[in-house]
Amino acid sequence: MQASENVRDRVDDYISRGVRGFWTPVATSVQLKTGKPLARKIMGENLVMWRDGAGKVRCVEDFCPHRGAKLSLGNVQDGNIACWYHGVTVDGTGTVVRVPAMPDCALEGRKALTSYECAEAGGAVFLYMPSADRPEAPAFVPPVELTSDEWQVFPCMTNWDCSYRFSLDNAADPMHASYLHASSFTLAYGSKQDTMKLEKREHGFQIERVSQQGVNFDYTEVVMEEGMMYFRLDIPYPDGAGPGGPFRIVGFATPIDEHTHHSFFWRCRNVQGVSAESWRFLYRAFLEDRHWHVLEQDRTMLESIPDDARRREMLYQHDIGVSRLRQMLVRRAKEHFKALDAQDAAGKQSA
Ligand code: FES
Ligand SMILES: [Fe+2]
Structure with missing residues (x-):
């Protein structure tokens, strides 16, 4: 085996077990x-x-x-x-x-x-899993929706029998909504063809459809800050779904091990006062079941993907978000190994 393959496999195995150095939700x-x-x-x-x-x-x-x-x-x-x-x-x-x-x-x-x-x-407990390059927990700065009075949020947690990497890939892929969720309440609208564009952000990137915004799940923002990795997306709501503009999902994927993970997300709406009350009622009474139904579609699809599918994938233009996200994970993995190798070298010298 070539040395470069060794490095690639080492990085890939580490990413599959879970990239450390982030605050990640672990329980409600x-x-x-x-x-x-x-x-x-x-x-x-x-x-x-x-x-x-x-x-x-x-x-x-x-x-x-x-x-x-x-x-x-x-x-x-x-x-x-x-x-x-x-x-x-x-x-x-x-x-x-x-x-x-x-x-x-x-x-x-x-x-x-x-x-x-x-x-x-x-409404959730976060844990900091240290990496070699980030042994101390950085400041805990959760997504703004989780701490602002402007937003009403419902924390949700579910266990999926597949790698957390598939959940992240899924979030960085808005186009799947027009197919996988085509029969759902909120995701049945819009064109089934498009190209995707990617914009770099200060911490991460935004992936969005070129010719459609505000119709379906048309964009995802992937955030990788110093101490947090999550995604944010908006689903436009029909008039019948109450006040508050689009329905926002803020999501995390927490590895249990290489093969399973907690899919952790907040269902958010920007509503206050009386509107907040009516939204919470509407959500609990009518919408929550539908949302779990949509999520089951994601789960079914992701659990069908073999762990090693990456070796045979044939990506196309719509996967530019998936590719960028994976590059970001590789970068963090390499930072971890650089620190680990430096510690090992220092240990050997002092021995
Ligand atoms: S007290 Fe825990 S193993 Fe003995
Ligand atoms: Fe989905």
Whole structure:
């Protein structure tokens, strides 16, 4: 195998497992309201989350420092997590705070587990998974729709049996709506032919149809900032769908492992006051089911794609957004490996 192929495979494998160095949503806030621990696998890592005494979400490896049982099977005690097996208790920094079966045990005070930064916005919990080049969490700056009073948002999370890369590709491909969603309530309009154009943005790019705007899902903005990667798209709404202009989706794809992911998105509308109330009612009563139906169409299609489809794809002009997005991921992957290799070299020198 050529050296360049080795590098390409290394980068591709890393991207498939999950590009690190971003805040990524991992649960809805409601899922952590119960006082119970919550297990999550993110980018192949088994993690446990819970709320500490101040209500802040904490996250450490889901591994008891004593003999490795899953901490997520235990319970929350005084803001810490206690293993069910022998009661060893760990705090949100991954430090053993109590070994109840053995007074003055030497394990107490030992930092035993990796901990992860968490933050909340828009009804969801975000976690920072560090990369070699970005070991410290950058400032948590979620998409504006999640924090502004102007927007009403519904957080939604679903698990799809395919790589997160397919969800990102899907978002960077507005043209699919005219085919895959042709029978749906909001996506049945407009022309079935077009060319696509791509505009660079300060953080990422916008991909849009050349001859159609404001008719169907006609554009996607892909954002890759220092600490966040997500997409934003608008779906024009017919008059019967209430106040507030287009229906906006802000979406993330969070890898569980190479083969599965959480598709995480917010359904947003720019409505305030009484209009906000009527929109929330309309959404819950009539529109939510239809939206899940549309999403099932995406899921069916993406789950049908083999993991290694990239090796045989034949892209055409409409895939310029897909290509650009992949280039951006490769760039971030290379930054990670550059830092990793520098650390390895420094380690060897000092050894
Ligand atoms: S394995 Fe967790 S307390 Fe023993
Ligand atoms: Fe879709």
